[in-house]
Amino acid sequence: xxxxxxxxxxxxPAGDASAGGPTRQEVRADAKRRRATxxxxxxxxxxxxxxxxxxxxxxxxPGWPSVKELFFNRQQFSEHFPDVLGGFWLDIKLFVxxxxxxxxxxxxxxxxxxxxxxxxxxxRLLATVFIDVFRGVPTVLLVYLFGFGIPALELSGLPTDxxxxxxxxxxxxxxxxxxxxxxxxxxxxxxxxxSASLALGLSESQTLRHVxxxxxxxxxxxxxxxxxxxxxxxxxxxxIVGVIEAFRLAQIAAAEQFNxxxxxxxxxxxxxxxxxxxxxxxxxQKRRARRQNAAGAA
Amino acid sequence: MSxxxxxxxxxxxxxxxxxxxxxxxxxxxxxxRGIDLAxxxxxxxxxxxxxxxxxxxxxRVADLLEELDDGDVLVDGEVVTEPGVRPLETxxxxxMVFQSFNLFPHLTVLENIVLAPVKAHGxxxxxxxxxxxxxxxxxxxxxREGEYPDRLSGGQQQRVAIVRALATRPRALxxxxxxxxxxxxxxxEVLEVVRELKREGMTMVITTHEMHFARxxxxxxxxxxxxxxxxxxxxxxxxxxPQRDETKRFLQRLLEAQRP
Ligand SMILES: Nc1ncnc2c1ncn2[C@@H]1O[C@H](COP(=O)(O)OP(=O)(O)OP(=O)(O)O)[C@@H](O)[C@H]1O
Ligand SMILES: [Mg+2]
Numbered sequence: 103x104x105x106x107x108x109x110x111x112x113x114x115p116a117g118d119a120s121a122g123g124p125t126r127q128e129v130r131a132d133a134k135r136r137r138a139t140x141x142x143x144x145x146x147x148x149x150x151x152x153x154x155x156x157x158x159x160x161x162x163x164p165g166w167p168s169v170k171e172l173f174f175n176r177q178q179f180s181e182h183f184p185d186v187l188g189g190f191w192l193d194i195k196l197f198v199x200x201x202x203x204x205x206x207x208x209x210x211x212x213x214x215x216x217x218x219x220x221x222x223x224x225x226r227l228l229a230t231v232f233i234d235v236f237r238g239v240p241t242v243l244l245v246y247l248f249g250f251g252i253p254a255l256e257l258s259g260l261p262t263d264x265x266x267x268x269x270x271x272x273x274x275x276x277x278x279x280x281x282x283x284x285x286x287x288x289x290x291x292x293x294x295x296x297s298a299s300l301a302l303g304l305s306e307s308q309t310l311r312h313v314x315x316x317x318x319x320x321x322x323x324x325x326x327x328x329x330x331x332x333x334x335x336x337x338x339x340x341x342i343v344g345v346i347e348a349f350r351l352a353q354i355a356a357a358e359q360f361n362x363x364x365x366x367x368x369x370x371x372x373x374x375x376x377x378x379x380x381x382x383x384x385x386x387q388k389r390r391a392r393r394q395n396a397a398g399a400a
Numbered sequence: 401m402s403x404x405x406x407x408x409x410x411x412x413x414x415x416x417x418x419x420x421x422x423x424x425x426x427x428x429x430x431x432x433r434g435i436d437l438a439x440x441x442x443x444x445x446x447x448x449x450x451x452x453x454x455x456x457x458x459x460r461v462a463d464l465l466e467e468l469d470d471g472d473v474l475v476d477g478e479v480v481t482e483p484g485v486r487p488l489e490t491x492x493x494x495x496m497v498f499q500s501f502n503l504f505p506h507l508t509v510l511e512n513i514v515l516a517p518v519k520a521h522g523x524x525x526x527x528x529x530x531x532x533x534x535x536x537x538x539x540x541x542x543x544r545e546g547e548y549p550d551r552l553s554g555g556q557q558q559r560v561a562i563v564r565a566l567a568t569r570p571r572a573l574x575x576x577x578x579x580x581x582x583x584x585x586x587x588x589e590v591l592e593v594v595r596e597l598k599r600e601g602m603t604m605v606i607t608t609h610e611m612h613f614a615r616x617x618x619x620x621x622x623x624x625x626x627x628x629x630x631x632x633x634x635x636x637x638x639x640x641x642p643q644r645d646e647t648k649r650f651l652q653r654l655l656e657a658q659r660p
Pocket of ligand 1: 453456
């Protein structure tokens with residue numbers, strides 16, 4: 103329950119800066135700055151010691167020279183990196199297309215599951231089964247089954263490209279998860295919001311569209327982004343049904359050269375995309391926590 | 401039986417809102433047990449009663465937010481609880497304000513207010529916004545259009561909620577303990593809005609624990625006890641000279657609770 107704020111917003115107590123000499127406020131600010139500088143220094147030294155120690159352990163290990171040759175071969179890296187990067191473009195494109203499908207299908211599944219309309223009962227049952235099945239089977243297995251199974255059916259109208267079939271498997275699998283994320287968001291919107299909207303004369307569907315969904319989606323953006331990151335990595339699974347994307351290219355190069363450095367190149371590329379996404383989630387979550395604290399303190 | 405209490409007291413014209421023999425139970429527990437209530441145009445009826453006596457349920461049933469078990473609700477003389485009639489039209493004719501404001505947190509003040517006029521009443525956005533601004537400045541909220549609800553005090557939020565309900569030009573307003581969630585210092589500004597609406601002749605059903613206020617704005621007080629209106633009358637009569645033991649006990653308890 104919200105606690106009303108006796109002080110009106112906007113009536114800021116005017117902060118008056120008095121001239122001449124360091125005020126108590128300035129002295130405090132100065133001390134605070136010095137403390138922050140010291141904290142940063144300590145953190146930096148600690149990081150150097152720990153990471154340096156780890157590096158020393160690895161670099162002095164008896165197997166390091168051969169590991170270095172097999173995984174960190176500079177020449178191999180520069181030779182294969184452009185190829186792998188080219189393949190990674192396909193990963194990105196696949197990711198974007200599949201993710202859009204996931205967001206739409208996930209929302210559709212969530213909406214079907216929350217409707218109470220009796221006519222939609224068969225659809226609701228279907229959606230439930232869909233979600234149970236596609237969440238319950240390992241994604242890699244789904245990619246296999248779809249990527250090789252659907253083309254083998256030789257049915258006209260069904261896609262025969264393993265990339266498309268495998269992509270559909272990924273899309274279904276992630277939609278099942280994402281629909282549950284949406285649903286938890288919808289459930290988290292207080293029923294009083296719905297009451298208020300209906301009382302204003304909005305219909306059930308208008309209430310869903312203008313009141314419930316906007317609030318629900320805002321709340322589930324961080325978990326949705328986490329699923330984005332997972333999907334970005336899992337696009338590599340399409341390599342196993344013959345899609346020549348970054349991982350598959352790296353694997354081929356590694357097998358030809360008896361050297362694993364190309365795989366490392368692929369790993370680096372995935373990190374280039376997933377790390378910024380992870381930081382994005384952090385920022386969003388922090389911002390939300392701050393806003394909630396502000397609302398709670400008000 | 402053709403004359404009800406309401407007929408005797410102010411009896412002519414069709415009531416804006418009427419409940420006839422309304423019953424409602426939650427999972428076998430009766431909450432409303434035969435409510436008869438008529439609210440005529442420009443009048444304010446205040447419902448009082450202990451916590452759990454069914455005041456909120458009565459308002460929610462009247463606004464068709466809850467389905468009733470038996471009896472009828474009539475708006476402007478038309479039965480709106482026939483099985484075939486869609487509740488949407490009725491809800492559009494009545495405005496409701498809740499104890500906990502229930503503003504939409506993702507919308508600005510202005511967006512909160514124009515949502516229903518635009519989406520549910522088909523009003524042009526420009527007209528709706530102009531009307532909203534007029535209402536906001538009338539209730540001391542000018543300049544707040546762009547703020548989000550969580551930046552406002554409780555009193556301001558509740559006034560916005562009242563404006564939001566008024567923006568659809570309802571036939572009657574249902575106010576459910578609209579000051580109960582407020583800091584005591586902010587109660588006054590919200591009650592002042594209701595007084596103003598009363599002066600304008602807004603038809604209202606109000607539930608409240610603020611007895612001074614009830615006495616001031618009510619044309620009629622109904623005392624609800626265990627899902628029944630056991631006593632009703634003009635404020636001066638009911639507060640000064642209650643007839644029923646339940647009413648006396650309730651008022652007595654309230655008096656003791658409010659004594660410092
Ligand atoms: N959705 C519901 N499901 C089950 N029981 C309910 C529901 N809503 C209300 N009740 C019950 O109905 C009874 C009347 O509730 P109601 O909210 O109408 O009382 P009230 O007079 O408004 O009380 P208060 O002064 O506390 O607001 C209570 O016993 C309550 O527990
Ligand atoms: Mg109540």
